[in-house]
Each structure stands twice: as structure tokens, then as C-alpha cells.
Amino acid sequence: MSTARIQPTVTAACVLSSTIKQHFGLTSLRLPTNHSAAFRRQRIKRNLTVSMSATSISDPLEICVKASLTVPDKLGDCPFCQRVLLTLEEKNLPYDMKFVDLGNKPEWFLKLNPDGKVPVIKFEENWVSDSDVITQALEEKFPDPPLAIPPEKASVGSKIFSTFIGFLKSKDPGDGTEQALLDELSALNDHIKENGPFINGERVSAADLALGPKLYHLEIALGHYKNWSVPESLPYVKSYMKEIFSRDSFVNTRALPEDVIAGWRPKVLTDAILSPHCGDEKNLHMYSAHMKERYTEALSYHALGVHGGCCSEFLSYLNKTHNCLGPFILGGDSTSLRQGRWKPLHPSIS
Secondary structure, three states: OOEEEEOOOOOOOOOOOHHHHHHOOOOEOOOOOOOOOOEEEEEEOOOEEEEOOOOOOOOOEEEEEEEOOOOOOOEOOOHHHHHHHHHHHHOOOOEEEEEEOOOOOOHHHHHHOOOOOOOEEEEOOEEEEOHHHHHHHHHHHOOOOOOOOOHHHOOOOOOHHHHHHHHHHOOOOOOOHHHHHHHHHHHHHHHHHHHOOEOOEOOOOHHHHHHHHHHHHHHHHHHHHHOOOOOOOOHHHHHHHHHHHOOHHHHHHOOOHHHHHHHHHHHHHHHHHHOOOOOOHHHHHHHHHHHHHHHHOOOOOOOOOOOOOHHHHHHHHHHHHHOOOOOOOOOOOHHHHHOOOOOOOOOOOO
């Protein structure tokens, strides 16, 4: 098939499938033109090599993604956003990112997607959310190069992310969460050994683009918070991660390690301070440093607090070490905390 190195000039036939249209009540809304702190955009332009028979586009696809927590005007740490960006990169499609501060979601964004979740992409005048739906739509509209995967391979590695989260949040070395993660990684190791270098063989597929960002989070977060890494006994997983992480598409769309660490910190350290061992000095020091950082920067942080007998102990420790009482909440229990029923004492925290 003939190919040509071109800039896209032909308007795409932007017709969503009936499956996509039925999945969402699509709205027709336009983005604001101002460039506020909560709304940043970065246009990705490059020369494209596309099939002459493939649909091409004249304008970049607009996509709302999580903003960095650590660096202004940079992509944040959402693995589901990266999955969609990887799909755009692998299909050589230009895109225009809008960075959304998820800690202070602007009104225009909530009108686009009342759930307040990213990614959200614009097809013609329709805004579509959910990375599963978006990547399916991209595959239908822009089939070259193909990224579809046979149904029997689509679930490979699908339980790794949930077991990673369980292990990351665990405070009990004997609760089986590490072994559960190792079991899932071992299954992936066996699959790559027999079918690799990618999940569907020689060519990268949608399954790799979904799993790769999650493995990236696993590597960074577990390395930072637990000093843990994929064991040498799983060489095919390690080589698979290296292969995925070194692709140009991945390098172009990966989050900063500092953002991945910051993104997981609330879950890891909030659970630490709410655990039966919340009086542990190391946990107290780490958590209080985190709270002071959030307090000082006046960032929105939902339902922070401590409970039970450690409350006065922790506030005393925080004040002693940082000379700051911080945005803490008194009363309630851990269930109320996680469900957002506690109210902050400091008005800048919501």
C-alpha cells in the first residue's frame, strides 16, 4: 500500500458508531478561549506518515487530561489519560491537550463531563469520556495502523492494577496482597514468554497501551513507597516493561515520576495515618510533611483528617514539627472520611 509523508489536510469523516452514541448522552459544548491556571493547552504537532486509504484529519483532536501536580503546564499522572494519548500517538493522530486541575475542576469542564473524570475527547461537537469507549471509537474511525486485539487476549494483565493498589495500600506484610500481585505478574510473564514480545505477538496492540501506563505507576509507586520492584524471577515482565517504556509514544506521553509519587501519596499516607499503627513516628512525619505541603499551597484536598485516639497526638506532632496546625478535621471515623462526610476546619480546603 502506498504511503506518503504528509501533514493531515483532509477533513475526517467524524461519524460515531451507534454503540458509542448509545453509550453516552453526548453534548455539544465549546471550550472557553481563556487560558486560566486551571486550563492549559499544549498542541502536539508532527509530520505524519499515514496510509493513503486511511482517514486523516485537518485539525488536532481536542482532549482534556489531568494536569501535573508538580510542574505547571505539564501532563499529569492519570494512566487512563495516557492510554488514550498512546493510542493517538501510535495511530499518528495530532491532538491538542487541555490540562485540567482535578483538585479544582473548572465549571466549563464539569459541564462537559458532570462526573468530573478524565480523559474526555471531542469528536466533532460531541465530548466523549471513558478510555474504553474513546479507544474503541478511535479504532473504528482510524483503523490504520490496527491496534485491535483478539477477545481471548484482551484480558491479559487486567487484574494487575487492582492487585498493585491492594499491595501499595497494605500495611500488613502477611495479608497476601504481595502474593496476589506476584501471581498476576507471573501469569503475564508466562503469556509474554509464549506470545511476546507484546501481548498480541510482534506488534503492539490496544492491550499493551492499556497495561503499559499501569505498570509504569506500579514501578514508580512501589519503588518509592515500599522499596519494591518486579523480581528477577519474572524476566519476561521486566523485558516487556522495558520494551513498552522505551517506545517513542510512551516517552511522549508519560507522567513525571514526581507526579506519579504525588498522585498516590494521599491514598498511601491517608491509610497509614488511619491504620491501627497511625502513631508510628515515620508515618506521622511523612504524613505531616504531606499535609503541610498541601496546606501551604492551598490546594483543594477532599476529606483529610485523622480519627480516634491518635487525633490529638497527631495534631501535636504536626504543630511541633512544622509549626502549622493544617487543615484537619475532628470527629467521625474512617468510613465517614472516605465517603467525604467530614467537613474541613480551614475554609480554603474543600
